Every structure is written in C-alpha cells, then in structure tokens.
Amino acid sequence: MKAIIDISSLKKDYYVGEVTVHALRGVDLKINQGEFVAIMGASGSGKSTMLNIIGCLDRPTEGTYILDGVNVAGMSRNERAAIRNLKIGFVFQSYNLLSRTSALENVELPLMYNSAVKTKERRERAVAALEAVGLADRMGHMPNQLSGGQQQRVAIARSLVNDPVVILADEATGNLDSRTSYEIMSLFQDLNSKGKTIVFVTHEPDIARCMTRSIVFRDGHIIREEEIINRIVAGEVLEALPVEED
C-alpha cells in the first residue's frame, strides 16, 4: 500500500510573546492510499495544527513530512501554495463558498490557480465534480439559494475538482443536522470506496465510526490509534432515521 502521508517526529512550536507553546511534541503518522482517517481530540490537543501542517498551510518546526513522495516540510510559502493547488482538497466546517458566485464557478476556483488547465477543461471538470456530488441540477445556483447540505456538497465538489491525493475535511459536518451529516458522510464513504484518501477532523464519535481508522490527539501527542471495527455505513443510518416532516 502506498503511503500518501508519511510524517515522522514532527514538532510544531508557536511563540506567543515570550511564551513557547508546544502544539505538537513529536508525532509519527502514516496514512496510506485509500484510508479514511478520523482525527479526534479536544480543543488544544494539536489536531488543528496537525491538519494545518498536513494541508501545507503551515510548516513544522522540526521533523519530516512526505506528501505523495515529496518532502514538503521545508517548502516556501509559494511552493506550498502550488502543492495545495495540485495535491490537496479542503472541505471546511463553514463551507467557505464565495457568495454571489454560482456553484459551478465556486467549483472552478481551484483550477483558476492552475494555469495548465484551460477554460474549457476547467468547465468540464467542474461540471463532472458537481455531478459526482449529485448537484447536476444546481450548477447555476448561488450559495444563498442552496441548503447547508447542498452548500457542503458544492464545497466537496470543489475539493475534488483538482483530483487531489488527499481530501482534508475540518469538522465538515459541524454545521449540519444529523440527517444531513449522514448524507454528507455517505458521500464521503462513497468517494472513499472509489479510492480517495480522506483525513477528517471531528469530535463526534458517531461520525468517526464512519471511517476506517481513528487517531486521537492530546497535548500534542497521538494517544490512541485504532482501526474501526464496527464501521457505520452512513447510507444505512440514513434509512433508519425517521424522515422529518416540515
């Protein structure tokens, strides 16, 4: 199995005034292709820092980070931007869609920063990504014309459009009700079954049980790492949930 993410003895210190905060105190982590990993932990445990470093938004103070065979630990700001553009898809808790911009244009956005992709190809790939998340009939809609779940689907389509090696989701179901959460998880499981590697930060144990492995952080260390045995199939949960009449 090919390792997409290979992190060893990773440390991250922040300097707040004269105080040094050790956010990560030596983390070893390997994530293989096709895994669906839950990163859990209380706030202040280092999980957000971990996600920022995995997402190449931040650089570690010490240690190595090999992403898809490339050592990204020492890269400059611009090099990391290029890596994010090509290898990483982000899904955020608050969707982060551009307002007054159609779903299709929102999905096209990552490809705008890739000059190798021409206008026609960009449009085709965005359409394909929206179809993959089941929003083929909502392409021209503005974010404010879409429900929370639909907006998150647009965001997932946006994370897929550059065909990344890993999708990073930061509490992607945090703003959604449980029914919509399982719909989104079902979509993630679907993408995972097609081979996408996904790293998913959450603090909901039920959501974490939809994945293949869970990693728990505390005080800058990984304190527990386990395969999930009784994996929840989100689609089945969805069928069992009572349909609410509004």
Place this chain on the structure above:
Amino acid sequence: MNIGNLLKVALNALKRNKMRSLLTMLGIIIGVASVITMLAIGQGSKKSIQDQIASMGSNMLFVMPSGMRTGGVQQGSASSQSLTVNDVSAIKMECDAVIAVSPEVRSSGQAVYGNSNWPTTIYGGNEDYLEIKSWTVVSGRNLTDSEAKGSAKVCLIGRTVADELFGEGIDPTGETIRFKNIPFKIIGVLEQKGQNSFGQDQDDVLIAPYTTVQKRILAQNHIQSIQMSARSAEESAPAMGQVEEVLRRTHKLRENEDNDFQIRSQEELSTTMTSVTDILTILLGAIAGISLLVGGIGIMNIMYVSVTERTREIGLRMSLGGKSMDILLQFLIESIMLSVFGGIVGIMLGFAASQIVEALTSWPISVMWSSAILAFVVCTVIGIFFGWYPARRAAELDPIDALRYE
C-alpha cells in the same frame, strides 16, 4: 494564475458588489470629467484669444514712437513725430526678415453718405497694408501702388461702416462717401472680422492711401506707426533686431541714446495675453485635479474595507493554491479596473459636459485629446498607487488566520 483568469476574477469581484463599485467609480468619474471640462474651458479661452490676435495680422510687427524728453520734460508718445515714410523705405530696402511693410496714419471723423453719417476711423496705409493686417477684400479691389503714393481719393470700407451708411448687406463698391468733407470713392469692401479681444469692433474702419490721410486730412509729414509682417513666426524676433538697427541709424541715435521708438510684435502680445489664460487653465485644472485625488482616496478606502471584509475569501483562495502574487494582483487589478472604468466614463462625461457648457454659455471650449490621454494615464496610476497598499495587505495575510477570521 494567468492574466486572463486574474481579469475574470477581478471583474467577478466587482460585479458581486455592483453598487459599491459604481459609487467608488463615481469619485473618479467626477474627477476625470471635471479635469477634462476645466482644461477644455481654459484651453478654449486661450485658443480664442490666440485666434483673435492672429486675426489682427500675420506675424505682425509694429513700430510706434516712444515718448521723448525735451529739456527734461517727458512728452507723451502721441506728440512724437519721429517716424517718417523714409523709415518705411529703409526697412523695406534693408530688413530681409520683413516681407511687407506699410506706414500707418489714422484720423477719426464722420463718414457721410447722403443723409446718413457715422463716426469712424480712417486708416492710411500702402498696398501691403491689407496683407499685413490680415484683411481680405470681399468685393472690389485693393489699393494700388500708384494710388498709395499719389494721394488718390479712394477708400476700402469696413462692413460696419457700410451697413450704417448704406444699409445691411448692401455692396457700396463704386459709391462715393465724404470723410471730413473730402470725397472718397469706395473701391472695395473688407471682409468681416468681428470684435477683437479688447471688445473693439474691427469692422468699423475705412482704409485709404496713407498719402491721402497724411496730406489731405491731417496735413502732416510724419506717420503714426509702421506696420510690418515678418517672413515667419520664427523670424519675428530677428526681424525686430533688424528693424531696430535700421531705425537707430536713420534716426541718427548715438550709442548711449535710448530708442525714440518702440517695436512690438504680435508674438509678444499673444504671449502676454495667453499667459493670463494659462494661469486660468492651471488653476481650473488644479481644482479638478484635487477632486481626482479625492476620487483616488475613495478607491483606496473601498479597497481597504474590501480586503478586511473579504479576509476569509483571501484565506480560501490561498488554501486553494493562490500564491501571494495572485492575491496581490487580484486586488491591484480590481483597483485599476475601478479607476480605469471610472476614467473612461469620466472622459466621455467630460466631453459631453464640455459640449453642454459650450451650448449653454457660448464660451469658447476646446477639448484636448491630450487631456483625455493624460486623464487615462493618471487613472491607471491612481489605481496602482491607491490599490497597492490594500492589495499588499491582502497578499501578506496568513492563510490560517485568514480562514479563521470572523
């Protein structure tokens, strides 16, 4: 990101905030429009003065007697009798930068035809006088050399005098009028010139041979002034030098003596007159320029607010692979677009406003293309200058902080 995508992104961002973009542009629009209109007004008045001065003659120079001292008493220049027809001949012979020269004598009096009469001025000159003064004959003919030298009782009539004595638009060529009881046969009618820049009616004239005015009307031997044309505008200055040299010799002035005459050129007159309108143009332009500057500050303000308001968008764009330079260029292009679109609309509005001012006030307006180009360049510079700081601020944001920004 390539430039096409950058333009598209910037344009989309402006479209998302149509009202705000429009209001921001308004500052630039008004600024540019006022610069163009003000410069058009200033330039128009300058041009009209230049035209009027040009209508006085072509590359004209003239010599007037200057005041003399007689026994320590300063005399008025009108009493001076220093200029003579001999001076005119000497200039004609010796000054090669002068192509035409004529004496000028004048007298005021009543022109009479039948039972009509009209107060006017008769100017005496030679056959070159019309050319020097940029007069053309619309009907009839010019004076001849023999008429000029032989005190012939003929004259050319200005449109105003003709209208007053004979009636509107009537061609009086061949008729005879009396001026100071001397009969003058009208040999031609002068083309209408209108008022000069001092408000004088230039058509209220009679032109007759200088000998006639000198001998039959004034009974004098001296002349009041010498009128000349330089070969070209450039030769105006050398011509003045040559004329001075000749006149100092014919007037037998010693080294240490002051000139008893003064030479003036149309160039000088034009420069003096237009320097006033130049100041006017600068003043109007400066006021309008300030409004353009205020418009630019408006852009900076909006861009600044926009960067703060769109911090999360900037964070998102960075997380999706936007480099610092992409973000910088996006905001810079937005600001340049605002100012350049504003500039284009402002240029059109300025042209329209100039036309309206011209129609309403009948001021002379002259819209300069150069001011439109200048305004356009200034707008682009304003866009870059006032957009730079907010854009750099956006580009230097930390993607993690920006994404988390509430």
